[in-house]
Amino acid sequence: MSRSPGRRLALAQLASSVGDGAFIVCSALYFARVIGLTAPQIGFALTVGWAVGAVAGVPLGHLADRRGPRGTAVALAVATGVSVSAFLVVRSFPLFVLAACVYACCQCGLTAARQALLAGLVDPAERTTVRAALQSTVNAGLAVGAALGGIALYLDTPRAYLAVFTVDALSFLLAALVLRRLPAVAAVPAGHAGEPRLAVLRDRPYALITLLNTVLLLYMPLFSLVIPLWIVTKTEAPRWLVSALLVLNTLSVVLFQVKVARRVTDLRSATRLIRYAGAVMLASCSVYALTGDGRSKWTSAAILLGAAALQVIGEMMQASGAWEISFGLAPAGKQGQYQGFFGTGTAVARMLGPVLLTTMVLGWGAPGWVLLGGLFLGAACGMGPAVRWAERDRARRVAAMAG
Numbered sequence: 001m002s003r004s005p006g007r008r009l010a011l012a013q014l015a016s017s018v019g020d021g022a023f024i025v026c027s028a029l030y031f032a033r034v035i036g037l038t039a040p041q042i043g044f045a046l047t048v049g050w051a052v053g054a055v056a057g058v059p060l061g062h063l064a065d066r067r068g069p070r071g072t073a074v075a076l077a078v079a080t081g082v083s084v085s086a087f088l089v090v091r092s093f094p095l096f097v098l099a100a101c102v103y104a105c106c107q108c109g110l111t112a113a114r115q116a117l118l119a120g121l122v123d124p125a126e127r128t129t130v131r132a133a134l135q136s137t138v139n140a141g142l143a144v145g146a147a148l149g150g151i152a153l154y155l156d157t158p159r160a161y162l163a164v165f166t167v168d169a170l171s172f173l174l175a176a177l178v179l180r181r182l183p184a185v186a187a188v189p190a191g192h193a194g195e196p197r198l199a200v201l202r203d204r205p206y207a208l209i210t211l212l213n214t215v216l217l218l219y220m221p222l223f224s225l226v227i228p229l230w231i232v233t234k235t236e237a238p239r240w241l242v243s244a245l246l247v248l249n250t251l252s253v254v255l256f257q258v259k260v261a262r263r264v265t266d267l268r269s270a271t272r273l274i275r276y277a278g279a280v281m282l283a284s285c286s287v288y289a290l291t292g293d294g295r296s297k298w299t300s301a302a303i304l305l306g307a308a309a310l311q312v313i314g315e316m317m318q319a320s321g322a323w324e325i326s327f328g329l330a331p332a333g334k335q336g337q338y339q340g341f342f343g344t345g346t347a348v349a350r351m352l353g354p355v356l357l358t359t360m361v362l363g364w365g366a367p368g369w370v371l372l373g374g375l376f377l378g379a380a381c382g383m384g385p386a387v388r389w390a391e392r393d394r395a396r397r398v399a400a401m402a403g
Contacts, residue, residue: 005121005182006130009114010137012178016077016110017138019084019171021145022164024224026152030087030161031096041093045100047351053104054347060109061116061340062198068187069116069336074176076113080106081172088165108347112340119327119335120185128270131323132261139253145171188333199334200341205390206329207341212386213325214345215379216274216318218372219281219311221353223249226361227288227308233362234292237300245308252312260313261320267391270324271384277317278380284310285373289366318380325383329390 031042064072083103090096122130148167152160200206228242264270287307291300322342330338360368 006133008178008182009118009121009130010134012077012114012175012182013134014137014141015171015178016080016175017141018145018148019168021142021147022149022152022168022171023084023145024142025146025149026161026164029153029156030165034158034161035087035091035096037093037096041096045093045097046104048097049100049104050347050351052101053108054344054351056105057108057112057340057343057347058198058200058337059340060105061112061336061338061343062334063109064113064116064336064340065188065334068185069113069120070179070182070184072336073110073113073117074179076106076110077172077176077179080110081169081176084165084169084172088162088169104347108340108343111343111346112336114179115326115339115343116336117179117182117185119330119339121183124327125265127327128261128264128320128324129258131327132258132320135319136254136257139250139257143247143250143254198337199331200337203338203390203393205386205393206338208386209325209329209383209390210342210345212379212382213322213342214348215375216277216281216322217345217349218353218357218375219315219318220346220349221357222311225354226357227304229358229362230288230292231304234365235300235304236295236297237291237304238297241301241304245304248305248308249312249315252309253316257316257319260316261323264320264324267325267328267387270321270328271387272321273317274321274325274380274383276380277314277321278377280310280317281314281376281380282373284308284314285369285376289369292365314376321383325387329387329394331394 028042031037032039037045060072060076080103083099083106086099086102087096090099118130118134119127145168149164152164223246227245231237231242232239260273264273284307287303287310291303291307295303326339326342327335357372360372362368364371
């Protein structure tokens with residue numbers, strides 16, 4: 001792959017992630033103070049939205065395969081910007097639910113299309129490393145967007161929130177312009193007669209792999225919800241540590257994700273790194289559990305920093321292995337629908353993770369932390385057998401087609 005497509009992919013990711021960062025920081029207060037929704041209404045609408053988005057990701061990924069991932073990604077980036085713009089004008093709960101569903105569908109579809117575009121532009125041996133570089137760029141963009149959102153939170157006025165959401169919408173339009181300048185990837189014609197249109201829905205090994213990865217992605221609500229609440233309600237650590245831990249996580253990914261990804265060269269090394277990730281995440285959860293027993297302020301802070309450092313190491317290992325597996329097991333010509341299906345794990349983690357993790361960690365305390373770590377380790381250890389099953393199943397299908 002030439003370096004130009006990689007740089008343009010990174011620029012597109014940077015633009016949209018700035019918008020995402022601002023959205024993450026400001027959305028809850030914007031929805032409450034500007035639109036006038038209650039917390040239960042916001043939670044319900046976003047849950048429904050991500051559920052619909054998870055379902056829509058597969059057919060939108062299939063559309064990217066059939067119509068070409070570049071054009072599909074451009075269209076979905078524009079649609080995402082338009083859906084964000086809808087939040088600027090909706091002022092009723094039913095319309096907010098509709099806008100949330102459209103936004104989540106566009107986001108899930110855009111992710112699948114961009115992954116298919118990456119697969120079409122990048123040599124298979126380089127995909128995981130390039131994806132890691134894109135993830136580093138995403139984290140940098142999220143940090144910039146979070147800073148913009150922080151300004152709006154400081155001003156705490158409707159005009160400030162409206163300005164941030166306008167920036168969010170424009171960021172996706174900028175991403176669409178950048179994606180438009182990438183080389184086109186040829187669309188894939190329809191399969192043979194009798195071949196299912198959405199073949200990924202019948203690929204049981206890949207479904208199991210996606211399920212295991214979804215369990216591993218339950219770390220996603222930790223920094224945004226669970227750890228802040230844990231620090232405030234269960235420890236004596238200073239409250240500003242919430243921000244410090246988020247900065248530690250973001251900067252670590254920016255600086256070290258590509259180095260970690262270079263350890264992945266094939267499916268075997270990917271499953272091995274995920275297995276290591278599960279062990280590290282178990283260790284991280286066990287260390288978090290040590291902070292809820294009345295330790296002093298600075299002792300708790302030091303332990304939390306150590307736990308957060310272990311967590312981000314596990315996250316980077318898990319992500320690197322998952323990227324290799326998701327690309328490596330997707331058949332040629334079906335990257336869009338397979339990436340769309342694999343991406344449902346993110347939507348499900350966003351949807352179910354907050355309820356599950358607040359119950360386990362905040363409700364059960366230290367045993368809940370250890371149980372969560374055990375789930376991470378179990379899913380990580382199950383990834384190797386699942387990938388080998390997928391390889392055998394893929395070899396059987398190829399042999400059957402050749403015969």
